[in-house]
Amino acid sequence: MTTFLGSPTFHPGTGNIRGTESFPDAARKALTDTQLRANLGAATTTIRNKRIAAVAEVDDWEELRRAGSALKADVMARLPELLVQFEENVTARGGTVHWARDADEANRIITDLVRATGSDEVVKVKSMATQETGLNEHLEENGIAAIETDLAELIVQLGEDKPSHILVPAIHRNRAEIREIFLNAMPGVDKDITDDPRALAMAARAHLRRKFLSAKVAISGANFGVAETGTLAVVESEGNGRMCLTLPDTLITLMGIEKLVPTFTDLEVFMQLLPRSSTAERMNPYTSMWTGVHPGDGPQNFHVVLLDNGRTNVLADETGRSALHCIRCSACLNVCPVYERAGGHAYGSVYPGPIGAILSPQLTGTTGHDDPNASLPYASTLCGACFDACPVRIDIPSILVHLRAEQVDSERHGLPGGQDLAMKAAGFVMGSEKRFAAAETAAKVGRVLGGRSGRITSLPYPASKWTASRDLPAPPKETFRQWWARTHEDTTR
Amino acid sequence: MRIALFATCLADALFPESATATVRLLERLGHEVVFPPKQTCCGQMHVNTGYQAEALPLVRHHVEAFESGPSWDVAVAPSGSCVGSVRHQHAMVARRYGDESLATRAEDVASRTYELSELLVDVLGVTEVGAYYPHRVTYHPTCHSLRMLRVADKPLQLLRAVRGMTLIELPAAESCCGFGGTFALKNSETSTAMLADKMGNVLSTGAEVCSAGDSSCLMHIGGGLSRLRSGVRTVHLAEILASTEKIGSNA
Numbered sequence: 001m002t003t004f005l006g007s008p009t010f011h012p013g014t015g016n017i018r019g020t021e022s023f024p025d026a027a028r029k030a031l032t033d034t035q036l037r038a039n040l041g042a043a044t045t046t047i048r049n050k051r052i053a054a055v056a057e058v059d060d061w062e063e064l065r066r067a068g069s070a071l072k073a074d075v076m077a078r079l080p081e082l083l084v085q086f087e088e089n090v091t092a093r094g095g096t097v098h099w100a101r102d103a104d105e106a107n108r109i110i111t112d113l114v115r116a117t118g119s120d121e122v123v124k125v126k127s128m129a130t131q132e133t134g135l136n137e138h139l140e141e142n143g144i145a146a147i148e149t150d151l152a153e154l155i156v157q158l159g160e161d162k163p164s165h166i167l168v169p170a171i172h173r174n175r176a177e178i179r180e181i182f183l184n185a186m187p188g189v190d191k192d193i194t195d196d197p198r199a200l201a202m203a204a205r206a207h208l209r210r211k212f213l214s215a216k217v218a219i220s221g222a223n224f225g226v227a228e229t230g231t232l233a234v235v236e237s238e239g240n241g242r243m244c245l246t247l248p249d250t251l252i253t254l255m256g257i258e259k260l261v262p263t264f265t266d267l268e269v270f271m272q273l274l275p276r277s278s279t280a281e282r283m284n285p286y287t288s289m290w291t292g293v294h295p296g297d298g299p300q301n302f303h304v305v306l307l308d309n310g311r312t313n314v315l316a317d318e319t320g321r322s323a324l325h326c327i328r329c330s331a332c333l334n335v336c337p338v339y340e341r342a343g344g345h346a347y348g349s350v351y352p353g354p355i356g357a358i359l360s361p362q363l364t365g366t367t368g369h370d371d372p373n374a375s376l377p378y379a380s381t382l383c384g385a386c387f388d389a390c391p392v393r394i395d396i397p398s399i400l401v402h403l404r405a406e407q408v409d410s411e412r413h414g415l416p417g418g419q420d421l422a423m424k425a426a427g428f429v430m431g432s433e434k435r436f437a438a439a440e441t442a443a444k445v446g447r448v449l450g451g452r453s454g455r456i457t458s459l460p461y462p463a464s465k466w467t468a469s470r471d472l473p474a475p476p477k478e479t480f481r482q483w484w485a486r487t488h489e490d491t492t493r
Numbered sequence: 494m495r496i497a498l499f500a501t502c503l504a505d506a507l508f509p510e511s512a513t514a515t516v517r518l519l520e521r522l523g524h525e526v527v528f529p530p531k532q533t534c535c536g537q538m539h540v541n542t543g544y545q546a547e548a549l550p551l552v553r554h555h556v557e558a559f560e561s562g563p564s565w566d567v568a569v570a571p572s573g574s575c576v577g578s579v580r581h582q583h584a585m586v587a588r589r590y591g592d593e594s595l596a597t598r599a600e601d602v603a604s605r606t607y608e609l610s611e612l613l614v615d616v617l618g619v620t621e622v623g624a625y626y627p628h629r630v631t632y633h634p635t636c637h638s639l640r641m642l643r644v645a646d647k648p649l650q651l652l653r654a655v656r657g658m659t660l661i662e663l664p665a666a667e668s669c670c671g672f673g674g675t676f677a678l679k680n681s682e683t684s685t686a687m688l689a690d691k692m693g694n695v696l697s698t699g700a701e702v703c704s705a706g707d708s709s710c711l712m713h714i715g716g717g718l719s720r721l722r723s724g725v726r727t728v729h730l731a732e733i734l735a736s737t738e739k740i741g742s743n744a
Contacts (some may be wrong), residue, residue: 024680031682064728337669341686379680381687383671384640389706401582404543405589412546423539430502430534431554440506455719465678469685470716473507480500480509484516484528 005327015103015133015309017360019348022375027342036172036343043171044333046338050280051389053330054118064340067269068392072325074262076315082227082260083306093292095302100254102309103133106478109221109305110135110172110252111142117250118143119216125148125241127167127221128328129307131350135219142226146219146381147211149240158185164344164352167278167330172343176202180486208240218244218299222255223327224305228263231291232304234276235284245288251299256307258315259322270327273391278329310363319402325392332386332396338379342383348372354386358399369411377403420461440479450474494617495525497565499606501575501708502534508708511571511729513541515609518622518735519569527565531558536586542675545586552583553595559602567616568606571731572707574637576608581641594708607733608638610647610706620650625738627657631700632730633691633714635707636669648706648730661698665690672713687715693709696723 019026030036055061075082087097100106106129114122117413122139130136136157137144148157152170156163159181163169164353170178179195182203189203218245220241224233232242233254245251261267290401293302315321344352349360357380361373368374377400380386386396410418416424429439449456455471458464466472478486498520500512517527535594536551559568570576580603587596606700613619638644652660671677671687691714695703703709703725716726 024682027680027683039687066519078539107645173665188580209729219531220708227561322699337671337687338680338683342683350543365586377543378676379683381636381671381676383669383673385636385667388640401541401543404541405545406543408543409546419542420544421542424540427539427544427551428537430536431550433558434532436502436505436533457720462678465681466716468681469688469720470677470713471719473712476509480505480512483509483513488516488526488528 007132007174010331016338017132017310017349017351017373017386019372022347022372023342023346024375025349026348027267027346027379030343030346031166031341033470035174037341038231039172040340041172045169047168047280047334048369051277051334054276054280054282057282064269064273065391068273068327069268069322069325069394071269072392073262073322075262076321076324078262079257079260079315082262083257086225086227086230087260087306089228090292092229095230095292098303098305098307100305100307103307104303106254106307106309107135107138108131108316108361110254111139111144113250113252113303114139114144114217116144117217119147119250120148120210121215122217122219123211123244123248124218125220125236125244126153126169127223127254128350129256130198130219131163132256133254133307133310147208149208149211151201151238151240152234154208155181158182160185162345162434163350165330165333166328166353166355167333168353172345177295182489197367203309204490211248212243214265215244215248217250217252220244220251222253222259222304224259225255226262226267226268227260228262229266229291231289233267233287233289233378235271235279235287237279237285239286242286242288244292246298247265248299250301251290251303253302253304254307255304256309257311270377270453274327274329276365277327277331277391291417310365312361314362317362320358320362320399322394323355323399325394326355327392328360329391331389331391332394335385335389336380336385337385338381342379349376354380354396354400355394358394358396358403361403366407366431368411369407369417374407377407437479437481440475440481443475444477447474447477449472495564495566496612497526497559497568497577498526498528499535499559499568499570500528501572501581503708503712504668505645507712508643508729509707511731513570514729514731514735515571518705518731521735522619522622526619527563527564529558529562531561533558535575535578535583537575537582537713540578540582540586540605545589548582548586549590549592552586552599555579556584556595556598556602559606559671560598566605567612568602568613569609569723571609571644571729573608573635573644574707575707576606576611577637577641578739579603579606586715591621602638607644608644608706609734610638610644610651611642614650615732621654622734623680624655624734624736625657626655626733626736628702628703629659629661630700630704630728631661631663631695631698631723632666633663633670633681633695633703633705633710634666635705635710638706639667644706651659651730651734652704655736659734661700662667663698663703666694668694670710672710674709677713684713685717691721692721695725702726702728702733704728704730704733711713
């Protein structure tokens with residue numbers, strides 16, 4: 001079954017979901033940064049262990065995961081109808097719904113909305129959707145300052161850096177580095193500030209408080225949108241979100257079209273799954289929900305921008321579409337051994353880690369094997385830790401394998417590359433026991449490479465990629481097949 | 494019981510000792526082992542690299558190899574990864590190319606194919622296999638055994654019953670070693686970084702031997718340990734379980 005929402009085909013390349021270099025090239029830089037690797041290793045190990053403990057407290061965790069997965073599958077199957085229902089309910093309660101086909105359109109709509117208020121400064125709740133579209137940069141180009149109010153997001157913004165984690169954008173920074181960033185970029189910061197976490201947090205708090213009290217416009221993302229009521233929900237830990245959602249006159253929310261849940265009670269499932277999976281908390285400190293506008297209470301102008309930006313393309317792929325089930329908890333990042341070493345920037349997109357490896361190339365589509373996003377499905381050992389951690393049971397390893405096959409198949413019409421030839425040759429040899437046995441015999445010539453030690457330490461390209469750091473055993477004197485023939489020949493028939 | 498050995502292409506060509514040990518162990522336990530002679534490779538490398546069209550003939554070949562030749566009750570492979578491929582990929586590949594009858598046949602073969610520790614503990618009902626192995630050993634539970642097959646602590650149940658052996662817990666045991674098939678070549682630097690951490694954990698145990706149920710992961714870990722000239726050896730689970738006082742070595 002395919003689902004068509006009526007949006008024209010998305011043009012790949014808009015927004016921050018494609019980097020400029022392949023994963024292996026980008027990872028190489030991160031791997032040589034020992035401080036970065038230490039920061040990442042320490043942070044992911046801590047949060048990983050905390051999550052395991054928080055999840056173990058819940059007796060029906062597996063049932064919750066299955067419920068979350070089933071709810072999301074239902075949303076994907078009925079997305080057009082649920083979106084229309086959501087729009088009707090937002091409108092009926094005094095909100096305005098806008099539809100954005102891609103990142104450019106979303107940015108343009110939001111910039112126009114901010115301009116109409118006459119304000120040149122907005123406060124922002126941390127939002128993956130606005131990072132995806134590159135909204136901050138777009139606002140800045142149009143003379144509007146966007147101030148991130150999530151502490152980690154603020155660190156990244158002041159450091160003129162990029163987030164490297166969905167939940168903990170400054171995971172790659174330690175407190176000494178954060179102190180330096182504050183000293184350099186935070187107005188009015190105490191020059192004698194220490195790197196004590198409390199001192200750093202208080203400085204950020206004082207800085208942000210001034211912004212909350214003066215801002216007329218806030219921009220948020222949304223964790224969930226409820227089709228039945230037109231309600232939006234944001235889940236956060238610092239209270240900055242609540243400030244943004246309640247104090248300004250105008251609230252603009254950018255939400256990916258996949259973020260819907262059908263009914264208000266469905267939130268029950270996700271409000272249990274999300275905090276334990278993301279921050280290893282039983283409950284997140286602040287859950288804000290709002291429905292339309294209410295005279296004299298909270299924002300008086302409310303807009304929601306519904307973003308496609310490639311999502312209907314993902315929806316059209318039956319195997320890959322469950323990537324849209326993602327609730328952005330980042331549990332898969334924290335358990336991924338590849339993310340732990342290479343860090344988030346290596347993925348090029350604002351969606352790093354295992355979910356990014358399947359979501360980004362599906363959102364943008366890929367233009368051939370030189371497309372940086374084409375390297376993402378290969379940025380995994382298929383160890384499966386991400387699937388086990390995922391609160392909505394997205395089978396990331398299977399989707400990675402599926403996307404790899406799509407990638408290879410999409411290039412079959414061209415000239416075969418080295419990998420194609422190697423795979424075809426291996427397939428030919430393995431396709432017959434006689435050819436395989438002959439190849440084994442031929443490989444024994446390799447015994448000389450092993451010399452007296454029996455270890456091969458250097459091979460030509462591409463095998464040099466192996467021998468750069470690993471020895472290879474020389475082929476044995478006798479293959480298993482030969483041993484079997486020698487010891488069990490008469491029993492074979 | 495009549496047990497068909499799925500030797501796996503890697504063990505057949507490069508690590509025959511894991512397959513010969515599997516045969517010796519099962520025969521010692523009183524079972525008849527047969528070797529379907531047509532078998533080659535399960536095609537996992539092709540599937541995992543995106544070459545499913547190239548994997549399809551290998552899936553068909555594997556199914557035919559185990560349907561033809563000597564009859565058998567159950568099949569066993571000394572590899573969690575290859576059994577994972579047979580169980581979770583063969584029918585999927587067949588269906589991708591619309592071959593429903595091959596998918597059904599593949600499911601039949603898969604339903605009777607076990608990883609070594611699964612066969613011993615779940616099917617044959619033994620944890621004490623009469624092994625003797627007087628060494629300090631640490632065990633790496635390979636990703637596909639752990640998460641594709643859910644063998645849980647079956648290998649450890651078997652190892653704990655080995656006489657003369659000191660089993661030392663491996664820190665961060667469930668972290669991937671960084672092999673991942675062609676990942677080790679395509680993302681060589683990341684793979685090496687993962688390997689470095691795995692080796693550090695292995696060395697921290699002070700064990701003489703690092704064991705696992707997959708020759709592929711051991712090839713990776715062992716290749717790194719050899720490059721370091723660490724003196725720590727990698728030995729397949731089957732070899733430890735096949736060792737006895739009488740033989741005293743892996744002859």
